[in-house]
Amino acid sequence: MFDVPTWNEKRRVKKCYDLTSNIYNIRYSEEQKNKYKRALLNVNFNQKSIVLDIGCGSGLLFSYLTSKVDTIIGIDLSIGLLHKAKENNKETNIHLILADADNLPLQTNKVNIVFAFTMLQNMPSPLMTLKEIILAAKTDGQIIVTGLKKVFSLEKFKELLEKSGLKIVAIENGSDLKCYVAITKSLVNSKGFIK
Ligand SMILES: C[S@@+](CC[C@H](N)C(=O)[O-])C[C@H]1O[C@@H](n2cnc3c(N)ncnc32)[C@H](O)[C@@H]1O
Structure with missing residues (x-):
């Protein structure tokens, strides 16, 4: 459903990222790489996997994926x-x-594997976004999603994941990470029902 206030908020976020796109890597690459390394320890790749990086930004994650899988889809606003x-x-x-x-x-x-690094805090309804991501993923697909610590408490973040139909496999929560890094599996089948 199209809702004007929600879309205006998304346009505001989009504009901020557009305006700062030249300095994104300088500002954030070290921070993001830390999260990727922790996440990738827990992910099983198959060369034939289709991988989706949602909110891919400047594509910092791609270099960790290109040799591991045949197909990478990056989506961003x-x-x-x-x-x-x-x-x-x-x-x-x-x-x-x-x-x-x-x-x-x-x-x-x-989609076999979905990554959503540092994206949920930008979304007007993180629950709705997770449900959309889960629909794109295969049942039992691996979904790696992070929650910014200054926005979500660990309890709220876990609750959000479970409510959306994800099974939490592991959560990385080191003091060096600004996000919780959740490794999850989709429990939702092709008809949208939780199995
Ligand atoms: C903090 S950046 C993270 C980028 C990337 N995942 C990384 O690891 O560097 C958040 C990203 O989410 C994207 N984003 C924000 N709102 C979005 C939306 N509604 N749909 C798709 N992408 C969105 C932004 O454009 C930005 O690239």
């Missing part, structure tokens, strides 16, 4: 950051899409 992602990643197995995480232009039940 900021055209400025998607241009950076394109500039920084020339591999042909990366497909970039300008889209809203709440309205994914993907078939349901197709």
Whole structure:
């Protein structure tokens, strides 16, 4: 459903990221790499896996994925950051899409692994966003999602994940991380029911 205040909030967020796209990597690459390394220890890759990086930003995660899987889809609302992602990643197995995480232009039940690093805090309804992500993922697909500690308490973050239909496999919560890094599995089947 299209709702004007919600969309205006998304446009505001998009504009902020567009305006700062030139300095995103300088500001955040060390912080993000820390999260990726912790997450990737817990993920099982298969060369044929379809991987979705939702809110991919400047594509910092891609270099960790390109040799591991055949297909990587990066989705973001900021055209400025998607241009950076394109500039920084020339591999042909990366497909970039300008889209809203709440309205994914993907078939349901197709993606094997989803990453959503430091994205949920930007979303007007994180629960709705998680449900949309889960629809794109296969049942039992691995979904790696982070929750910014200054926005979510650990309890609220866990509650949110479970309410959306995710089974928590592990949560990385080191003092060096600004986010909780949750490794989860989708329990939702192709018809949208929790199994
Ligand atoms: C803190 S950045 C994280 C970027 C990337 N995941 C990383 O690890 O560096 C948040 C990202 O979420 C994107 N984003 C915010 N709202 C979005 C929306 N509604 N749909 C898709 N992407 C969105 C922003 O454009 C930005 O790239």
